[in-house]
Amino acid sequence: MIRLTSTLLCTFAMVSAAHAAPGDKAVAEMKGLEGQILGAVTLIETAQGVLVTGELTQLSPGPHGFHLHAVGQCKPPFATAGGHFNPDGRKHGFHDGAGSHAGDLPNLHAASDGKAVVDALAPGLTLSGGAKSLLDQDGTAIVVHAKADDYKTDPAGASGDRIACGVVTKAR
Template sequence: MRFRLFVVIAGLLGFAALQVAAAASKSAHADIVSAKGTQIGTAKITATSKGVKIEVKVTQLTPGEHGIHIHTVGKCEAPAFTTAGGHFNPTSAHHGVHNTQDPHPHLGDLMNLVVDKKGNAKATFLANGVTLGDGPNSLFHDGGTSLVIHAKEDDLMSDPSGNSGDRIACGVIEK
């Protein structure tokens, strides 16, 4: 009888551990820093049935529209953030939702981030086809990924980055 109880308890503990691990892989975050190295915002990333939802809150940016993308390397060395690599593009697509060449867009392409007159922005994006789990479309592939904000508006069609200009802010995507 004690052995059965032990087996049941061990099974329940194992199941609970699997549930905690599964929950952990359903969310991620990024602390977004400026070219000066100071934190100016955050991103909360959660899994959805179609991809990942990215909720961004930032301050201290110039008003207007800015390109924002998932980049292929989880490294944000200021001031230029070139260490973040290019756009996350595991499907070898063309840049931008308005690109006339198929396939498009990159999985890391997002719509523009709109910053208000006070330099603040709060936006939610959906990155279709991206996962927080395993596989080639995972934000946690070997080397990781980052979220990068650019100086200018993304035209949403020009390869490779929509003419969105310099990288002005970056955050490594972490579990």
């Protein structure tokens, strides 16, 4: 397994408008195009943003674009998840001088056995109310793409097809 640790934003989709406080959690069950369960992601609100952790399996080895999308829906081929979560109206990519989408995350790297571990921070995002909440009325989705994000090409880093998706929901 390869562990991805960096400052980033990440999550699945379709979250309720319920309020969260630091320490509150949300979850996203990741599914592939055929409906197979590929793993789960846990989101925890912190004072610095949303901590995103989890493990995925059955991915092709190598890097994959990994993003928070603006709509909490995951109907294959996952176009229903909309574009990247972008409440500030910025361009895509960490290499953009004006800043990136709030939903831009570092690439997810799958090992030769198809497993990938996520351990990242989505700075400035919340699970509570407001424009930067991942649990807004239309929810949020986490999407895995077929290819690596180049961190510069707008709107999605030339990361290819959407191959996995999960809707973010408030944990009980």
